[in-house]
Amino acid sequence: MNPTVTRALKHRLFWPIVTLLGLLVLNVAVRPAFFSIRLQDGHLFGSLVDILRNGAPTLLVALGMTLVIATRGIDLSVGAVVAISGALACSIIAGSADPNSPTTVLVAVGISIVLALILGAWNGFLVSVIGVQPIIATLILMTAGRGLAMLITEGQIVTVNSAPYKVIGGGYWLALPASIIIALGMFAIAAVLTRKTALGLLIESVGINPQASRIAGVRSRSIIWMVYIFSGLCAGIAGLMISSNVTAADANNAGLWIEMDAILAVVIGGTSLAGGRYSLGGTLIGAAIIQTLTTTVYTVGIAPEITLVFKALVVIIVCLLQSPALQTRLGSLRRRPDRRRPDRRRPVTTSTGGVLS
Amino acid sequence: MTTQAPVVDMTDISISFPGVKALDRVNFRMFPGEVHSLMGENGAGKSTMIKALTGVYPIDSGSILLDGKPLLITGPAQAQEAGISTVYQEVHLLTNLSVAENIMLGREPRRGAAIDWRAMRARATEILDGLNLDIDPASQLGTHSLAVQQLVAIARAIDVQAKVLILDEPTSSLDVDEVSELFRVIRSLKESGVAILFVSHFLEQVYEISDRLTVLRNGQLVGEYLTDEILRIELVHKMIGKDIAVLSDLDRKERAPISEESEEAPFVQAIGLGRTGSIAPVDLSVYEGEVVGLAGLLGSGRTELARLLSGADRPDRGELSIGGRPRRLRTPRMALKARIAYSSENRRSEGIIEDLTVRDNIVLALQADRGWFRRIPKKRQDELAASYIQALNIRPPDPDAIVKNLSGGNQQKVLLARWLAVAPRLLILDEPTRGIDVGAKAEIQKLVADLAENGMSVVFISAELEEVLRLSHRIVVMRDREKVADIVNDDVTVGQVMTLIASGAES
Numbered sequence: 001m002n003p004t005v006t007r008a009l010k011h012r013l014f015w016p017i018v019t020l021l022g023l024l025v026l027n028v029a030v031r032p033a034f035f036s037i038r039l040q041d042g043h044l045f046g047s048l049v050d051i052l053r054n055g056a057p058t059l060l061v062a063l064g065m066t067l068v069i070a071t072r073g074i075d076l077s078v079g080a081v082v083a084i085s086g087a088l089a090c091s092i093i094a095g096s097a098d099p100n101s102p103t104t105v106l107v108a109v110g111i112s113i114v115l116a117l118i119l120g121a122w123n124g125f126l127v128s129v130i131g132v133q134p135i136i137a138t139l140i141l142m143t144a145g146r147g148l149a150m151l152i153t154e155g156q157i158v159t160v161n162s163a164p165y166k167v168i169g170g171g172y173w174l175a176l177p178a179s180i181i182i183a184l185g186m187f188a189i190a191a192v193l194t195r196k197t198a199l200g201l202l203i204e205s206v207g208i209n210p211q212a213s214r215i216a217g218v219r220s221r222s223i224i225w226m227v228y229i230f231s232g233l234c235a236g237i238a239g240l241m242i243s244s245n246v247t248a249a250d251a252n253n254a255g256l257w258i259e260m261d262a263i264l265a266v267v268i269g270g271t272s273l274a275g276g277r278y279s280l281g282g283t284l285i286g287a288a289i290i291q292t293l294t295t296t297v298y299t300v301g302i303a304p305e306i307t308l309v310f311k312a313l314v315v316i317i318v319c320l321l322q323s324p325a326l327q328t329r330l331g332s333l334r335r336r337p338d339r340r341r342p343d344r345r346r347p348v349t350t351s352t353g354g355v356l357s
Numbered sequence: 358m359t360t361q362a363p364v365v366d367m368t369d370i371s372i373s374f375p376g377v378k379a380l381d382r383v384n385f386r387m388f389p390g391e392v393h394s395l396m397g398e399n400g401a402g403k404s405t406m407i408k409a410l411t412g413v414y415p416i417d418s419g420s421i422l423l424d425g426k427p428l429l430i431t432g433p434a435q436a437q438e439a440g441i442s443t444v445y446q447e448v449h450l451l452t453n454l455s456v457a458e459n460i461m462l463g464r465e466p467r468r469g470a471a472i473d474w475r476a477m478r479a480r481a482t483e484i485l486d487g488l489n490l491d492i493d494p495a496s497q498l499g500t501h502s503l504a505v506q507q508l509v510a511i512a513r514a515i516d517v518q519a520k521v522l523i524l525d526e527p528t529s530s531l532d533v534d535e536v537s538e539l540f541r542v543i544r545s546l547k548e549s550g551v552a553i554l555f556v557s558h559f560l561e562q563v564y565e566i567s568d569r570l571t572v573l574r575n576g577q578l579v580g581e582y583l584t585d586e587i588l589r590i591e592l593v594h595k596m597i598g599k600d601i602a603v604l605s606d607l608d609r610k611e612r613a614p615i616s617e618e619s620e621e622a623p624f625v626q627a628i629g630l631g632r633t634g635s636i637a638p639v640d641l642s643v644y645e646g647e648v649v650g651l652a653g654l655l656g657s658g659r660t661e662l663a664r665l666l667s668g669a670d671r672p673d674r675g676e677l678s679i680g681g682r683p684r685r686l687r688t689p690r691m692a693l694k695a696r697i698a699y700s701s702e703n704r705r706s707e708g709i710i711e712d713l714t715v716r717d718n719i720v721l722a723l724q725a726d727r728g729w730f731r732r733i734p735k736k737r738q739d740e741l742a743a744s745y746i747q748a749l750n751i752r753p754p755d756p757d758a759i760v761k762n763l764s765g766g767n768q769q770k771v772l773l774a775r776w777l778a779v780a781p782r783l784l785i786l787d788e789p790t791r792g793i794d795v796g797a798k799a800e801i802q803k804l805v806a807d808l809a810e811n812g813m814s815v816v817f818i819s820a821e822l823e824e825v826l827r828l829s830h831r832i833v834v835m836r837d838r839e840k841v842a843d844i845v846n847d848d849v850t851v852g853q854v855m856t857l858i859a860s861g862a863e864s
Binding site: 196199204205211214218219276 | 669688689690693694699701706707708709711712713717721725726728729730731732733775
């Protein structure tokens, strides 16, 4: 087999990318105009743009989730943080004298983000200092958080009519939806922060073996704290985006089940829930798959009753394709004809194929 | 010896991995009622051989006969059913379950669909009694020492009416008494006709227990010998294929007792350092460039003392001064800042980060010390990795290799490289040579001697007294979690240290 093809097949993102392309092709087949993008009043419109825009909050939350999962943790509270940050920002703006003043919006956004950071720090505190299991620690905020959001909105759906606030989730910058730019910006920041500093190495090290990391002098406590704070920040910004897009804060429904989508995106992207090595690029693709899937359901016209089943099927297929057991089987199927060929080109040397004794 | 037909007959076995020929047309046979030792350095193919026999790896060519019939298995579970049981070097048991559950795991006695807990505990007790082991079957496995866990693993393997019992480095974490206990068990199994495959790096033990030896080197068969008919020195030659000049070179070089002639204060001085429930207060000083050997049985307090000196555990009494200044080391991080590095005896759980590369593992402690923000530049990382791979002869010499794929000795070298990279002033080595081959052992010993010569202080812990005597300027003997002797290594013999370990300070 062609070495390039073999390498591509082995790449951890091969199957997720194939799935994404497959979904896109399916969409084009049903609606030939799917790929068309048009420029109108200096704004880009089209299905692809919609997918990216609607997927921005999920991508953000999944980004924070990736790092949390890399440390062997999980953050179930992201949906609640989404609701809280949206509720707080909207309440401040709605309660102010001039909702259209950029200062008001900046203050509201600033306060909400600070609160999101505090909530992330609370999770981090429970996990790293108190030693509560992550799933339990974040479950606390997951349940209590919605109540907190209700307190802020006093049980009402708070609507805001503020042009500057609308920009975050519904506006455009440089012809692109602002939410896409924000999400990709955060993605770039996370990538640079983890790969250009040693944060990525230390996160993986703590995730793979916390005890050995401690002996090696890694400050696992502050690393773990940091990833939960980052996850809180991501969820907080996602909350602003969602509430800005619908110009309202709904304490009950904003960000509902977003933790599931985020965890799915991370897993589809090839990061193991057991912690350790993670892939931000994988998460990006994972989030794109999740959102494309939702869009596909609409374009293809799948009945709402079986929407969730359809989603589940796709997820199962991706997970199966990535599972080591199935890969080995596929691998042996592919390898068999090679054995008969004497002129087998150079042996595949991988970084993982070290000497076994 | 026996004229019976072999119970296991492996012929022309070859196994390849990408880029490596792990086994190349190797023959191996085992007879009932015999202990057969598989000998060879790390990477010689011993583990691969075992994994071929237990169905973990499929063989590329050759044949395996069990009782004269071809053995067709695709996994360890089937191997076990066929009568081949294995106890691996690292204990693969579930530490959060009870001893009884671990022994009976997968073969739980049942009453209908439910597990018959009473029968299970009774059977476990019976097995443990049969081995004369005083372990409460209801206790959680994780609360026991590594040595006891190893014995439980053996108990588990023995329960399966095995025809063939494979013991891969079973003694690497056992103390002298436990080894003789194990050998008693092995002998009685042997009498009942079980064929035992024994792998150990301790030549003494191999000569004590085995009837027959097979030597492998670089995946190839060197030969099969009767233990009585081959001299140790010949055996070592066959294993490494060259003279072990390194070892004899090192032997008892004149070592001036540094502590007595030194005018300076010791680099590390502990006064009454102790921890309730772990170790009684100990006085200890280590001078610059001095190697202090900690001798004692497993559980004597040697590891516990090392953990107090390195911040891995927090002392609750006593004083510690470093470089003449009183310090409190509450975490390993603080110890590293004070230039004290601790290499744990538990290579897998407290040492290497399995899924990271060799390079990442080497730079980890240095990077942790610099903090996350100041990343070591890629070029510097490559230089560090390359220089240590070369200096310590790490195989394969690939900085991008994932550490878990390396053999035990090479993992240990990677770990050493990590600690050396932070340029410690005191290096605490807890069992650095356990479970690794003669060649790597000699290399590590030589390294320790060189480091000390260049002014690094070393605390050296090993179950092998010869090794401690060979390297140390001074020997501290621990017994029952107390320090019982602190002697200058001046023609001290193994016998003398043994006496101290056994009977305390009076002698």
